[in-house]
Amino acid sequence: MGFFDNMNPSDLQTRTINDVRPIKVIVFGAGLSGILASILLPRAIEKLELVIYEKNAAIGGTWLENVYPGVACDIPSHSYQFSFENNPGWSSYYAPGPEIQAYLMRTTEKYDGYRYMKFQHKVHKAVWDDEEGKWHVNVLDIVTGNPFTDTADVVISATGLLNQWRYPDIPGxxxxxxxxxxxxxxxxxxxxxxxxxxxxxxxxxxxxxxxxxxxxxxxxxxxxxxxxxxxPVGFGAEGLAEQNGSVFTPPDYLEKFKNDPAAYLDFRRRIEDVMNMPSEALYQxxxxxxxxxxxxxxxxxxxxxxxxxxxxxxxxxxAxxxxxxxxxxxxxxxxxxxxxxxxxxxxxxxxxxxxxxxxxxxxxxxxxxxATGFQEVHKVHFPVIGKNGINLQDIWDDFPEAYLSIAPAHIPNYYCLLGPNGGAAQGSNVIFLENGVRYVIKIVQKIQREYIKSITPKTEMVKAFRKYADRFFQPTVFSDSCRMWPGSSLHGSAAIGNPRWEDFEYELRPELKGNPLSWFGNGFTKEQITPGAFTTPYLDPDVAYVPVENPLLPKEGPKEIQPEKEEKQPAMKVGEKELPIRDVVTTS
The missing domain is CATH 3.50.50.60 (FAD/NAD(P)-binding domain)
Known part of the structure; x- marks a missing residue:
């Protein structure tokens, strides 16, 4: 593929088109969201340097910190787990906190997430350097008492919603x-x-x-x-009914789920199917x-x-x-x-x-x-300074808002997991979190591939998202006078399934030297110039594209293609020969 312009040939890049640039990502927090980042990012992003700063001495976030009598999951445990890591051994339909914490620790160990984490490190400030195109993050090593500054191309806030608890304001x-x-x-x-x-x-x-x-x-x-x-019960009543109303998982169920993964997956599917179903009861x-x-x-x-x-x-x-x-x-x-x-x-x-x-x-x-809850769920607890010295604390002081709950205005390369309007009342928030991480992965990959310095959502799109959300919920019970987490995790996951790149503003890195297509590179791919590399992935049956069945078409197999009958062409006499007209036209 090529293009012509007045570029100097020396401006062409010597790298291949798929030789992405190295990138560093800093994550704030090692709770549920941070654990997902430690597992999913390294498996999807090349040339990644990942650091996760956690103020506590261990992972878990809310499940590490909350140890009060009776602490437990308030949705079915079978829905409060990662899509890729089923736990058939939940002792209770609403698992106790220590059991959830143990699950998170096992999963982090299994997928080697600990290698990216620095515990007892508290972030105090993050400042975007627009000229450099990097975040400067001020961190305190709690053990040594030493402060230091780290830098990153991208920052992910995975601090969660329930981590700044508060005493009630009662005199005395x-x-x-x-x-x-x-x-x-x-x-x-x-x-x-x-x-x-x-x-x-x-x-x-x-x-x-x-x-x-x-x-x-x-x-x-x-x-x-x-x-x-x-x-009578919370979410997933049908699953509880299968256990004859018992909150504790019957021993025969535990044995069955342990020995038959397919049966457990089917049980989990049935619970989540019901949780995901829209209900007329949600409308006023x-x-x-x-x-x-x-x-x-x-x-x-x-x-x-x-x-x-x-x-x-x-x-x-x-309601x-x-x-x-x-x-x-x-x-x-x-x-x-x-x-x-x-x-x-x-x-x-x-x-x-x-x-x-x-x-x-x-x-x-x-x-x-x-048991009086937490501070405002989307309050920013330390300065986050974006473009032109704009502090996210000031932006969110009046009303927190972010594009698709993930990207705030004026704050480049900064992404929130379960941000404003990000928690769903219907379905599993864990699945929405997973898809949120995958959405950020796509942004990071674009930054790497196209040598972009910064990606920031357009301010008008941030406002448009908030306006749409407000209008959407007006006829629903979520507009009533209560503190709520509105919406559906399925709908949210669909909305962030594929980024709308036109909703963002971009700044390119200096090495593109004035031509935004310089990331095309030298005209080759890595595989073409690497001895012994696999250059025909399109022929691999495991990854090659297969025609997808269209449910709207008749359930028939492909019709056999019959050879076309050659029609007699009109002819004219040329000298002593009679030739088809098409040949006459060609040879004349």
Whole structure:
């Protein structure tokens, strides 16, 4: 393939067209997203230098940090795993946290992800150098106390959503003389048995903690202002039904799944099929939505028959599905027990030996557990300085937004995994994360292949994505007044399946010397100039393209091609010969 212009021949590159440039990628965080990066990037990107900085001493992120009583997955464990690494041995339909952490550690070891990770290294700042086309990342070695600066062509933020926990803003909280803990910083050495406990918060953590500690404590004062739907089961009800409603995996299932991978894969498929299916109940004012609310309300009333006064304080006014459903096995039953006091009245202050609510009542306790969640999920916790000195912290201070949840405006070569609008209420977020990593891989490969200095989403496309998302969710339950993770992981995965390169702005590297097609190289491929290299991949039956069956065509085999009958051509006399007209035209 060639082109003509006024280039000086000396401007032509000496490399081959598929001799990509070396590239360095820095990843922030070694939780679920960082682990995926450690596995997928090295297998897809040539000439890669990969470094993953993690502030903790081990991988796992939220599953390393959260060790509170009852910590577990709030979706079926069979959906909370990588597509390429099935675990047929989950002990429970909603696996306990330590089991998930063990799975992540095994998988990282199996795929050699640890080699790229630097633990107890905390990132403090990242600055883009536009002239150099590189990120300068300030890192602190927590063990030695030494700060240093690393550089990279691309940065991937894999810090997750749930890593900056917060205590509630209650006057006097730090004056409490008993045991004060946050669910995300739980002290496992403290023995809560026989103690008087105040539990604050009604999210997933509080819902899991209550039934775990209730049988062994003297009493629980449960402070909960937020409302929540507690369905009979959470996601994947059909899979749980196959286990006769048992949360724990029956021994015969464990044995079957261990010895028959195909059977386990089929079981997983059935669970995820249901999780992926769209539901009319997600749309406002539909009969299905009303039926879901009525059925869930009836279920909660039945479970709380001992304390019917709780119903009005607990049942939300927003639709089922607006807030991510939490299964909560045993939660409603625990609320009905005699040693649990459900307290919807706001807390006025905390004193040395207990809590005082706004109605003036004082309740003494030995321990306070704050299951009060995390800081804003997409808050940037250190300066990320992009083009023209623009700080991502300032951009996201008002409202976090990124193109397809991955690429923020004004921040070149910087990509977020599970960024703004990136968490889905339907389907598996793990699968969406995998596809997010693969999307970033395609961007990195383009940067390498075409010798691009920077890729940044067009500002108008970032705005367009946010506008579309806002309008799309208006008729759904996700527009109700609750904190939600809207959308579908399948839809999100389809949206990021193939990058729309026209939605980005590009800057080329200096070595292209003024011609954007200089990456064409010297007219050869690596294989052509490498002795003994394989130059006919198009003939390899394992990789060669095979015609894809079109479902719209009739189910018939290809028709046999008959040789064309040669028609008698019109002729004219030339000298003594009679020749077809076509030959006359050719020879004349």
């Amino acid at each position: 909280l730090q004056s409490f003389k008993g045991k004060l803990v946050h669910s995300a910083g739980y002290d496992t050495s403290y023995d809560h048995r026989g103690k008087r406990v105040a539990l604050i918060g009604g999210g997933s953590s509080g819902i899991q903690i209550l039934p775990t500690i209730q049988p062994t404590v003297e009493k629980v004062d449960y402070y909960m202002r937020s409302q929540t739907w507690i369905p 004012n539909t009969d299905a939505m009303k039926l879901a609310m009525e059925a869930t309300r009836d279920h909660m009333k039945t479970k709380l028959a001992k304390k019917p006064e709780i119903i009005e304080a607990l049942v939300p006014d927003f 089922v599905g607006c807030r991510r459903l939490t299964p909560g096995p045993g939660y409603l039953e625990a609320l009905g027990e005699e040693n649990v006091n459900f307290i919807p009245t706001p807390i006025q202050e905390v004193v040395e030996d207990g809590l005082i609510t706004e109605d003036g009542k004082r309740r003494e306790v030995d321990m306070i557990i704050c």
